[in-house]
Amino acid sequence: MNESGRLEAFSDGVFAIATTLLILEIKVPEHAGDGLWSALGDQWPSYAAYVVSFLVIGIMWLNHHQIFRFVVRVDRTLMFLNLLLLMTVAALPWPAALMAEYLRDSSGSHAAAAVYSGLMVVMAVNYHLLWWHLTRTGHLFDDRVDTVAARATIRRFALGGLVYPATVGLSFVSAPLTLAVHGLLAVYYGFNQLPVPTKPVEGAAGAVPEAL
Amino acid sequence: MNESGRLEAFSDGVFAIATTLLILEIKVPEHAGDGLWSALGDQWPSYAAYVVSFLVIGIMWLNHHQIFRFVVRVDRTLMFLNLLLLMTVAALPWPAALMAEYLRDSSGSHAAAAVYSGLMVVMAVNYHLLWWHLTRTGHLFDDRVDTVAARATIRRFALGGLVYPATVGLSFVSAPLTLAVHGLLAVYYGFNQLPVPTKPVEGAAGAVPEAL
């Protein structure tokens, strides 16, 4: 196992558990009897919060995985920044439950959506810090990485990150819309993450497939 | 760790956590005292839902594992389809709890069983999408796989998948029977999964044991 292997294993664990705990926020309606179908229908915010939050964490994991494929050394700062990132990822089941509880409540929905979006802002900031630490000197990357090009991505990264503060504002307009936007952002980042820039390879070119 | 290693590690995590969370749906009877034995007996739907759902997820894991032994490359689409599959797997503790709560309720049991079966339909569809993506071009498989034969399995796969929509119908006849059928299907797929077709090997024939 290379040096970053156990950091990845621990991170994978937190990502996997955080996604799987999300299901605990979907409740079983009590004493519904005949009315079970409608009681289940009334719970649509729970289902929406589950799907969106699962995608958010799942795709976060995917991009985390994509970056760490190129990390071969770890230092204390990377460990610590990664821990901060995991702390926000692992916290998501709570605002998800908050959204599920208050999405249909005209007065509480805005606060719930703002908390959800606020956590996403913190998560994005932590993710940028991690990327910034990795690209600043590039000493933790393996040889394939073009560190100059990697450093240059920081500005575009940060620009993309501005969308998260905007969702905090949107929370005060419409909570369901805010949740939908978070779902769309997750899918977008699932297919359009900035790739880790690599140097042109001469020899074993097949090692890093284009498609990923 | 080969390229699909971390995808498998994350998937293993979700499968393992989802199975283990199932136990949370079995409640501890309160203030039962002398009547604890009968209170425990009344909870039989919880035990049945636990056993069946554990087998369903466990054997899903087994077959997932079986397929990914032959996957040596991953692309974004595979990652995304796998995420959709995990989203349904991780959701199972919820309909399991629903079954446990309503299986003995004449009016609510049908809705509960239909939701359980409905999730199984979505799970089967996601599983087929993943298999379809893998076999369509076969570019993610390792060299052992006979991609032509693998592609040909899709129709039989889909045919087998028709049993899940049928369980939705069965839900409106008998919820306990529906649960039993899901248990039997899991055991059946535990021993009769379509194998990944491999090419006849000349050299190290022992590498892929027949028995698995």
Added chain:
Amino acid sequence: MNESGRLEAFSDGVFAIATTLLILEIKVPEHAGDGLWSALGDQWPSYAAYVVSFLVIGIMWLNHHQIFRFVVRVDRTLMFLNLLLLMTVAALPWPAALMAEYLRDSSGSHAAAAVYSGLMVVMAVNYHLLWWHLTRTGHLFDDRVDTVAARATIRRFALGGLVYPATVGLSFVSAPLTLAVHGLLAVYYGFNQLPVPTKPVEGAAGAVPEAL
């Protein structure tokens, strides 16, 4: 990763999650204020159930790990038997919570202890089935294992297993004593498991340390 690697990874996941979920059965006393110390003291059955159950699962994992170090091939039957074993391991948080709730209740404690002991019987049976399948032909072991000697351990194994049915009887005498016995049995098996018999090695003798 060798063939049994992913089976071990999945098993490790279930063992780790089951132990960690145990903490959820220890409740936070409500509105205790000044009386928090005594409210915490009243919860001693929860602490006892936590410690004993953690040891039971932890040492089960240790012995599982010890056996699988020698397993280099897997077949469907092994997968299935392992799944049955995990199903009982993952179920332990429930009787642990039952013990915590009823240990101080004169009428309910016997039923709670009997359920706990009953699950331990099923766990022991599943463990023996797995060992029996492994030793019967020995075709899944690696070359170091002395399969004849391994097969011969079955009788002593089964004899040791008789202690678990005895704890079911003990449950009707004293529930706290039963819990204590399970704790002692776990520690005993932690240090005295029957080792997997290996052939005398000529070459690299250091590979399998005596101490383990």
Added chain:
Amino acid sequence: MNESGRLEAFSDGVFAIATTLLILEIKVPEHAGDGLWSALGDQWPSYAAYVVSFLVIGIMWLNHHQIFRFVVRVDRTLMFLNLLLLMTVAALPWPAALMAEYLRDSSGSHAAAAVYSGLMVVMAVNYHLLWWHLTRTGHLFDDRVDTVAARATIRRFALGGLVYPATVGLSFVSAPLTLAVHGLLAVYYGFNQLPVPTKPVEGAAGAVPEAL
């Protein structure tokens, strides 16, 4: 996978799950409506307990990881001591919830903080036992480790550990302060852990980066 690989995998699982379960102690306020913001504000002890406990477990993991990088053999005693350590790590979500519930309660806060600090004492003792077992003979370490120097760290280690009993005393002065101190201690140990002393290397000096 080397011999300590699966012990690390199991430990990583427990660390990862324990951190991720912490979020379950943060509740969703019920029926808050208009007052959701203030209801969320009232929950500040939950957020503080989450952040501190996440750091405590996360950095414990980091240091555990740091030590086990040098462990290449395992024996039963190491397994058992590691299990005791994990038992206390996995228990932390409970005193965290206790802190969250009672931090603002003048009469209950001292008991809650004392229980939290008490568990930290047990955790520190278990950690020292593990380190003592590893350094006493050094037979489980790999060749890089300077076992004489490692043994010499025990006294300094123990001295540092005295801070934990002191936090038990502090609990009776101020519970919020106690929590803050635990957070600071975690961050301190995150950056200042005693390194595992290694021998001067002649050849591949880059293998163990100074920065870690």
